[in-house]
Amino acid sequence: MTLPPRAEAEAAANELREACALHGITLPALGIDVAGVAAGxxxxxLGPAPAETVRLLAAALRQAADANSPSEP
Structure with a gap:
């Protein structure tokens, strides 16, 4: 089932918001792109965010990548 563009964008934004919250990260301007949704x-x-927030997000992504990378023999 394919969601309408607005519902899909809202679901994706909510997924990111929830995942960031697990790491104590808040993206203050996270939301749907109204013009993009209107165009289908x-x-x-993602919007502007404080540098410290971006660093926390980068660290969380690195940690997840490290956890998912195969360990060396």
């Missing part, structure tokens, strides 16, 4: 594209705006 399920776009999400």
């Amino acid at each position: 594209f399920p776009l999400v705006q």
Whole structure:
């Protein structure tokens, strides 16, 4: 089942918001891209964020990548 663009964008934004919250991260401007949705594209705006928030997000992504990488023999 394919969601309408607005519903898909909202679901994706909520998934990211929830995943970030697990790491204590808040993206203050996270939301749907209204113009993109109006044009039929399920776009999400990540928006501006404080440098410290971006660093926390980068660290969480690195940690997840490290946890999923195969260990060396």
